Amino acid sequence: MEPIRNKILDCKRIVIKIGTSSLMLADGSVNYQTFDRLAYVLTVLRNQGKEIVLVSSGAIGVGLNRLNLPHRPKTIPEQQAVASVGQSELMNLYTRFFSHYNQIVGQILMTLDIVQFPESRRNAVNAFEQLLKMGIIPIVNENDAVSVEELDHLTKFGDNDRLSATVAEIISADLLIMLSDVPGFYDKNPMAYPDAVLFHTIHAVTAKEMALAGGNGSKFGTGGMATKLKAAKRILKNKQQMVLTQATDPTVLFDILAGKEIGTYFVREDK
Ligand SMILES: Nc1ncnc2c1ncn2[C@@H]1O[C@H](COP(=O)(O)OP(=O)(O)O)[C@@H](O)[C@H]1O
């Protein structure tokens, strides 16, 4: 009998983060199946009374596809333009697929400074609370078209792993589920080492765990495992919990919320 993760069973407010590598196919085209299945699963969870927030990467990936560009441009303004086009197309895709299940979605684009200033942070939280109260699923991304790494005014989160942990913190989510292109966190990169061993549960992220995080797995990934571990560290510090697994079949979310031992579960021992 596999262990049940009891602390997950009562989770009501859930942030789900999905990475680019799960939304795009290897040839750079859009993975429509994932968009459709994700829309279905999140709508079912919403109809069950869960409060769902989706943090979605993909602006760059979808933008490259829409503009028929073979790879990420080199200059920042070109990257901003690709993200601007891609974000518009990304929301178009989500709106269409969620509408198949009669679920309304909203868009919240964030920059780091929003959460760093108390008033703008409060305003952002108010927007989330109102959308959730209305039964709407907020879809969040970094506002890549304008958030540039500037020395004197830090607007960029840099990756959606960090953004998703921040959103989970400011809305006091019960659980963050990170969907990537790997089944979880391993003792070495499973894409490079077939004998890599999955960690089922992690109670603390230390230098030891950080040392096991190699580079990105996919040509689309921005964050890599290191940013996921940093996000997990923040989640644990805030006494929250996180599950990391792969997005191959978004119905995995049903099993995760049923407490099944899926992926890697980050939870404090004293939670
Ligand atoms: N110890 C590890 N365990 C699991 N994945 C790892 C590890 N070290 C490096 N990786 C790599 O991290 C990648 C996930 O990060 P990333 O490519 O950015 O995906 P995403 O687009 O979902 O953020 C995996 O594809 C894998 O190749």
Ligand SMILES: N[C@@H](CCC(=O)OP(=O)(O)O)C(=O)O
């Ligand atoms: N805001 C960027 C996502 C950056 C990011 O963290 O991407 P990923 O590592 O695929 O989750 C975009 O939408 O392309």
